[in-house]
Amino acid sequence: MTRPSLLAAIAIASLSTITTGAFAADQLVVASFGGAYTASQSKAFIEPYMAEKGAKVLTADYNGGLAELRSQVQSGNGAWDVIDLELQDALRACDDGLIEKIDASQLAPAADGTAAADDFLPGTLMDCGVGTIMWSNIIAYDKTKFQNGGPKTIADFFDLEKFPGKRGLSNKPNVNLEWALMADGVPNDKIYETLATEEGLNRAFAKLDTIKKDAVFWGAHAQAPQLLADGEVVMTAAANGRIYDAISKEHKPFEIVWDGQIWNLDVWAISKASKNKDAALDFVKFSTTGPRLADVTKYISYGPVRKSSQGLVPEAIRTNLPTYETNFKTSLANDLEFWADHQDEINQRWATWMAK
Known part of the structure; x- marks a missing residue:
């Protein structure tokens, strides 16, 4: 697929301000767009994460943009830990220092060992965000x-x-x-x-x-x-x-x-104001594996952004995705x-x- 030149130019940086490792299985708040979209994330990401990690994850609805996130960061009141951002908002939030940098090497490799940086579709990783779906x-x-x-x-x-x-x-x-x-x-x-x-x-x-x-x-x-x-x-x-x-x-x-x-793309980002950044990164890592991203398509018709996810999506579902060849022509x-x-x-x- 042809992608805009800016996306192709986004560097998958090696800068890391968040480290994985031991963290408290504390409450995380994931902010997203509500409705069927958040419901799909709950089924594919949040419920399996809670079951495996023993953590408590809550969701918060918002309507996009950066106003609420900016207010939280400026006040130091980190009501959200992980935020679903449209890519244009993620780029601006990164430039404005509202979200943390994420090192692609910290993300899970594909099942065959392919590094995440090579498994994600071009342009779906950025300095401060990890792609999840194409919509x-x-x-x-x-x-x-x-x-x-x-x-x-x-x-x-x-x-x-x-x-x-x-x-x-x-x-x-x-x-x-x-x-x-x-x-x-x-x-x-x-x-x-x-x-x-x-x-x-x-x-x-x-x-x-x-x-x-x-x-x-x-x-x-x-x-x-x-x-x-x-x-x-x-x-x-x-x-x-x-x-x-x-x-x-x-x-x-x-x-x-x-x-x-x-x-367009949506990405996971981690708020600068989060009080539980290690757990937030662990959630991002868990929810952006190939199988987890493929699993989203069971609940909503957005295309997964990892190469290793594509073959895990049944043909009947693929035809309803934006990335399906017939749908993508124009x-x-x-x-x-x-x-x-x-x-x-x-x-x-x-x-x-x-x-x-």
Whole structure:
């Protein structure tokens, strides 16, 4: 798979500020995004860890970003030990000294002895974080709302005439702007190049203007399938795992549109304010082995990031993952370098646009 240049350039550093070894089997708090996602982590990681280690692990829900983590570190009130961060937030948290450095050599090797640094997919290890899953932003729709066939492309999401009804969108500019340009005919390999120009940004916002009056904005990933289930929208942007869970476990009449999926990574990170850093690292090491990462796919359709995990995932499950070949054909990698350079200025314009 092609990955953004920034990911390929991330060094798997040998710096270590955390050491393994003896630690108190004390209470750990793992902060994550809630819903089906945290439930999958509980089944694949947390429950087996507690059973094997005799430790107590609690979960805390949050909606992403760094505000809460920053507050904890600055105040010295370490309410969280391990945090699930989207990669762009992990990079910034590392730069800002909010999370600990993790030496890749401390992670478990593959079953055949391959070092972790060689077993993790390129770009899924970083100085301060360890990749866990690859997930995608996708479009999902309620099949009962479209008797003559539902949307197939990102362009269909913006076609209110052919596919009338409310649209669910994230309340952040990320992904929305990329999809707007895709729908307006910009090739995937030109999306970020176009978005980096004033003309391209104007073009993206103009496309979003065409559906804004019919848009319902959500702030947490768990809201997207709920909006669809409640009939408040007929299609929505969402994390693929949330929708698959609603389909497979709740038997909702939803369908995923894989066209134009924008994929990203989540990583485990350890808070600088954690009072139990050795135990936190032990949990990260335990939960990022090949079998544990493969086990996540039993509960949610996100792709594991270790090579040794891939063959452990049944074929029936692999077809529902973002990394499955058919689903991946028109995908776009989230360009972290672009967002690192432009996030603040685009956030300001987004806030102005939202307020109109």
